Amino acid sequence: MWTIAKLSFKEILYKRIFLIALIMTLAYLLLYGIATHYAGASSLKTLYEIDPAQKAAMSVQFKIVGSQLLSMGLYFANFIIGLLTILATVGSIAGNIESHQIDPILTRPIRRLDFLLGRFLGYGILLMVYTLFFFLSIILVNHLFGGPLQADLSTINIFKASLVFACVPFIVISPALFFSSIVSTINSGIILIVLYGMSFIGGFVEQLGNILHNIALINIGIVSSLLFPADNLFRYMNTLLAGSSATPFDPASLFYGSGSPSALMLVYCAVYVLLILLLGVRTFARRDI
Structure with missing residues (x-):
């Protein structure tokens, strides 16, 4: 098992897709850093120009805006991580079968x-290592260049959130292996991308339902999160990161903010990954190669 793990590690490391992903990650961090710098500089200029009596209230508003700016950066980072995981793992079994590279191994x-x-x-x-690097890089950019927009985060909240965020790839890898063991690479890729998109749309719909107190929208979001809990895991991470300052039903957080998921979501995600992985093991064991 560990021999295959090492081979898989080297395989994905040598793929051009991973190298391109690293380059694009650095480009994304650069763009996010520039945007954060200018936003922070503009906010600092505003603080110098306003009446001193209003600075305290304005500082609180800037903290809220900074938290949303950080959440936005993490939201798109989560999206990039999910797509990279799909592209890197979707052909892990089907691709080897189609190219007959799996024959000498088995x-x-x-x-x-x-x-x-x-x-x-x-x-x-x-x-997981790549995800942690991405997460901590965005936190670092926010703290170095955010200025007045620097999010007010505690070390313990960052630690808890990083552990949850590091689990995001496993939510994708397990279904990727399952679908790769029963259908072709292209078909499994299409299925995963659609499920991944449904997860984010479902999260948005659930948040909208909470704001509007619409049970039907909430139930649609819950069903989508049960089918593919990637978005709910991200929202739970964001809730942990924000801590007591979280605003679960802030309209600005519809797409990338904190939400209602509880710690039970972690339990469900763990069970989800294990069950899908077991299904993949059973299906692959019965597949005629």
Whole structure:
């Protein structure tokens, strides 16, 4: 299993898609840093120009805006991580079968269970490290260049949120391995991208339903989160990051803000990943290659 994990680690590391993703990640961080710098500089100029009696109230408003700016950066980072994970893992089994690269591997004394779990661990560990790097980089950019818009975050909240955010790739890898074991690379990619998009739209609809007190919209969001809980996991992370300053139903947080998910969502995500992974193991074990 660990041999396959190492091979998977090297495989994704040598793929051009991962190199391109790293370059585009740095480009995204640069763009986000420039935007944060100018937004912070403009806010600082405003603080110098307004009446001293209004500075305290304005500082509080800037903290709220800074928190939303940070959430926006993390939202698109989460989207990039999800797409990278899909592109990197969607052909992990189907692609090897189609190219017959899996034949010499399975002729050796390696169980299919070990092969699939090795893929899961190899991809998961590398993408988890990449996710943590992305998360901490955005936090660092916000603190270095945010100025008055610097989000008010505690170390313990950053630590808790980083652990949750690091789990995001596993929500995608497990279904990717399952679908890759039953359909072709292109078909499994289409299915995952649609599910991923449904997850984010469902999160938006659920937030809108909470604001409007519309049960139907809330139920639609809940169903989408059960089918693919990527967005709910992100919103729970954002709630942990914001801590007591979270504003669950702020209209500005419809897409990327904190929301209503509870700690039970972590339990559901863990069970979801394990069940889908077990389905993938069972399906792959029965597949005729």
